Amino acid sequence: MDAYGHVNNAVFIRYLEEARINFLFRPDKEFKQGSVVARHEIDYKRQLVHRHHPVDIELWVSEIKAASFTISYEVKDEDLVYVRASTVVVPFDFETQRPRRITAEEREFLREYTDEADEEAVAA
Template identity: 45%
Template structure:
C-alpha cells in the first residue's frame, strides 16, 4: 500500500463522479470495507454514468453492455468513514464495440483503490456482440481522458 495523503491537483472535467457513503454491512470482520464491495461500488458508478445520468438529462441510456474484464488494485484500507467517498470514472480507450474504463475509489485525502474494466456492446435480443451506435459512442466519448491530461 502506498501513501496517498498528499494528492496532486488534477483536471477532472472528463471524469464522472459518483458519491456514496459506506454502509455498516460493507465492513468485514477486519473492520474495513470488504474487497467484494468495491466491485459493487464500481457497478453503482457505471449504472449512474451510463443509465441514470443520461435519463435525467433527457438522453437515451447506453444499453446492452457487458463487462468482459475487471482489474482492481487496493491502495489504502477503506474503513467505516462517515464522510462521502466517491468513484471517479473515465474512459481510457473507445473502440467500435468496446471501451475501457478507469476508476479511482477515493475521497479528498486518499485513493483507496484503482481499477479498470473492459465493457463490450451486446445485443441482448440476439445474444451476440454488436457495435456501439453513433449516439452511444458520442455519449461515451464525453468521458475520454484528453491526451494532454
C-alpha cells in the same frame, strides 16, 4: 465490512458497478440495447475503514474500441486514493444474445468522458 472493520474487497466491485450504472443508464443518454462486463482490474492502494460518510468515485472513459470500451475509476477521498480500477464493457444485444459494435451516438457520448475531451476543453 469484513471481520477487521474494513470495507471488503467484494464491496469495491459493487461500488464500481453502481458508479458505472449511474454513468451509462441516465435518462438523457444510455446504452439502450445493454452491455456486459468483460473484465475488471482493481489495484488496492490502501484500506478503507468503515465509516458513516461516503467515499468519492471518479470515473472516466480511458479507451474506446469498435466493440468495447474501458471505464477507469478512482475510489478516493480528497487526498487519499483507496482503489484504482478499470472495467472493459462490451455492448450487447440481448435479443440476439451477441456482442455488438458501439453505435455512433454511443461513441459520441463516451468521447465526452475521455482524457481527449478534457484536453479539447482546455484548448478551447
